[in-house]
Amino acid sequence: MELIFSLAVGIMAASGIYLILRPRTFQLIIGLSLLAYAVNLFIFGMGRLRLGAPPVIAPALGSDPSHYADPLPSALVLTAIVIGFATTALFLVVLLASRGFSGTDHVDGREPEE
């Protein structure tokens, strides 16, 4: 499982990195989304992978930490997801405004001279 998880993180990160190096703003926005997935999964993985042990205290098990998955990365990633959505929205609007002003969707706001 750990191997599959790591490969998944790697592939999404690679796709994201490739896209953020591309010249079109839409490629950038998709690239950032993919990179965000990869980074969120990576941070989540720092708490190690546990099956069937959600950090919701079960009265039968009590408060022994060994019975539960690490809640801390989850808490961090949860807000990261929401903030990630906000920045995507902001970026989208900047992208649209830049396109409106400059007439191009190149990341530099102008077409490169070939």
Next chain:
Amino acid sequence: MVLLLIVLLPFIGSLCAALLPTNARNAEAWLAGIIALTVVVLTAVQYPQVVDEAVLRLMIPWSRTLGIDFQLRMDGFAWLFAMLISLIGLLVVIYARYYMSPADPVPRFFSFFLAFMGSMLGVVLSGNLLQLAMFWELTSLASFMLIAYWHHRSDARSGARMALTVTGIGGLALLGGVLLIGHVAGSYDLDVVLAASGKIKAHDWYPMILALVAVGALSKSAQFPFHFWLPHAMAAPTPVSAYLHSATMVKAGVFLLARLWPVLAGSDLWFWLIGGAGLCTLLIGGYLALFQNDLKGVLAYSTISHLGLITLLLGMNSELALVAAVFHIINHATFKASLFMAAGIVDHETGTRDINRLSGLYRAMPITATLALVAAAAMAGVPLLNGFLSKEMFFTETVFLGRPEWQRLLLPVAATLAGMLSVAYSLRFIHQVFFGQPAVGLPHQPHEPTRWMLLPSALLVAACLLVGILPAQTVGPFLHTATGSLLGLSAPSYSLAVWHGLNLPLYMSMIALFGGIVLYLPCIGRRSAHIPLLERLDGKQAFNWLLSAVNDFADRLLGYLSSRRLQTQLLVILLVVVVGSLLPFADGPLRLGKRTLTEADPAFALLWVVGALCAVAAAWQAKLHRLAALIMAGGAGLATSLTFVWFSAPDLALTQLAVEVVTAVLILLGLRWLPKRDERFSAGKPEALRAHLRRLRDLLIALAGGGGIAALSYAILTRPTVDGIASFFVKQSLPRGGGLNVVNVILVDFRGFDTFGEITVLAVVALTVYALLRRFRPAPESMALPAQQVEQDLRDAPRGPDPAAGLPTGYLMLPAVLVRLLLPMAMLISVFFLLRGHNAPGGGFVGGLIFATAIILQYIVSGTVWVESRLRIHPLYWIAAGLLCAAAAGIVAAVAGDSFLTSEGWHASLPLLGEIHLSTVLLFDVGVYLLVVGATVLMLIAIAHQSLRSLPRKTETEGAS
């Protein structure tokens, strides 16, 4: 307490002054005058205590760990300066009331004036060197604002900029020097520093400390080679010149040198650095003053020259010279402020400051002329005036200098020469302006100004006379206290008598007096602006050249080091990250741990085969097939979401899922405004080899980055868990947080403050999106209705007899009914998720996103117009309510006596309802919920409204055609 009041009152006054109406000239003057008078009285009554206790202190602890406290400290020297600042401030306020024209915006003037007074008092009363540096900077800023007071004039703007640049650089150097001193002495406390004098002088850093402090002090006091800013600062209103640029602010430099004299003086380096700068300034300033044609220019250069004299005295390494320096500081402030006032009166009443145009004003304004005459005589060092006394002390010191032979010979000669220059320019000032034939063709007919404008100048001149005739009875005790506090037990004895008998200094004075008159003779009637010999010594030109050279250099360096192209920047960042993260492995390869791994599940493998394919496909298609790429990215997001739920993070999975939906809608809304496919790509034009190579390079970087993160991830996943702070949260979740869902308890309770910050960010981003889109203009070619929609409309248009006529029409009627029914259900579910969040997966974030999705769904199926005509949603109110709820939850705790955002619970058993538990945590989560709804809906609606914006314009043009 009184000390605090002395420093604080002017700042309070400054705030009040800023709030008064623009034309409240009298109210402003009264306010500033009363404040200055109060400060004068408060300072004056401290004097007996200063004499008795030597040092008054006030300390307000601030940052103990950094060793910085707010410390005020008044000894005799500080008292003298505080008195000087407040007293001359009071006189200048009275003068300024009549000087400023009714058209000038006086609140700005008095506000900055008072702020300056407070900062300057802060400088002299600071008991902590860092605090002193801060007030020092404040005086520079106030000076900047006051020089640029008439900011419609370009000379005022450039003069202000120059003054700020020079004194700002000096302030930075001073800060550096102070930090070094603090490090060597072990404290920034002035008392500790003064006690550590020996340690500092013996330290290796002493030359560095001295150089930095010298740059700070010399630039502030307009000493060579930083002297050039002061003449350009004369663009300020004359009261400002009189107060800041002659009497007080420029004295801050010499104040500091005197203050640190016991700590830093005594070395050869000090003599050459401080004394050398002083001597150069003394002579150059005096020489240049002789050739100025602007009244204020003469005074500016003479100020520079006199400050040079004071600096030279400080640099002589003799206690008596220090006494002379302090004495001359007082004397110079009185006669120079009075002279500036006289120059201001002349300017005010005649309309010009040009020496060549003015003459014979004695007849029209005899009182002004007399006052100016006496003050100028004091400046020239005529006996029975205060300037004479300190100049005699200066001459005496040059004669008895404890240095090698040639220096002992040179210095008295230079001093006499400076005295001659001083006499010559004073003479020129008086003779050309007030004597000779009455001037003709002046802008205004000259006449005596109002009495109140003369009073301040008259008082200062009276002080010059009193001190000059009866020095021991007037200024004597104060001078004694001041120098005593500087030098302590080593204070020398001196006599302030007017007559010391026939001695060498007196002869030097006489030579200076007659020599000055002789020197002036060739200058009579001289009109040229040409300055012989030193014409090329133009500080302003050098300064501008240096400034533009630095700018050019920075520009070129930036062009060389950086790129404006985003792709290049990102490439560099990624390369640094990849290479940088390889560095730790120089010692050895990445080691795997021995944690028992979870068994691979084929379903999970399949999930990620799909997920990975989606990610790669998104990367592949994002250029030309945006919709496909978006769907693929969504697929990867779903796989991520499922991974969260697989590995015991239901909260994350829920949030990810909800965000996935909202993001997809968001980007779909934006797709329309992106440009169509570029024809160049579809025309089958062969791509350049460079493009292929570039893509290959990026692919390699991507593989390296992805491979690296995968390896790192795997290595960590195989290692055993570390016992961090996680166990604390799990253990304390129920007892302290009162919730079973640990993740939610962390978010809304343990780390509530973080979450509070995060929802604030969310609100700010939403508002930014909203604001940006208000100014947004879509590209012209995107304005037309999309092709698909046009096609749909055509198909919907009735062709022949419509079988459906009579039936209700509209988009997506059936789904619309369902979705409308769904709205209340979705609301209920979102509230359900919100409420259960504390004990089971859910919470404010998820609940809010669910509700927002439901609202967006209404927009999608029914259209913006339909929804908004029936359902007014005010997302801004939601955001505000959310922030208020969250803040209220925090404040309730503060009211209850706990720290901000501590959870406060309330248990009760009610009849019928049973056991009830209310907690501020719920209120906080409600706040999160409201804010997430508001922010999400605001962003989505703002983008959705863009289509509406182009619509009316379109129908208008259609109607016109």
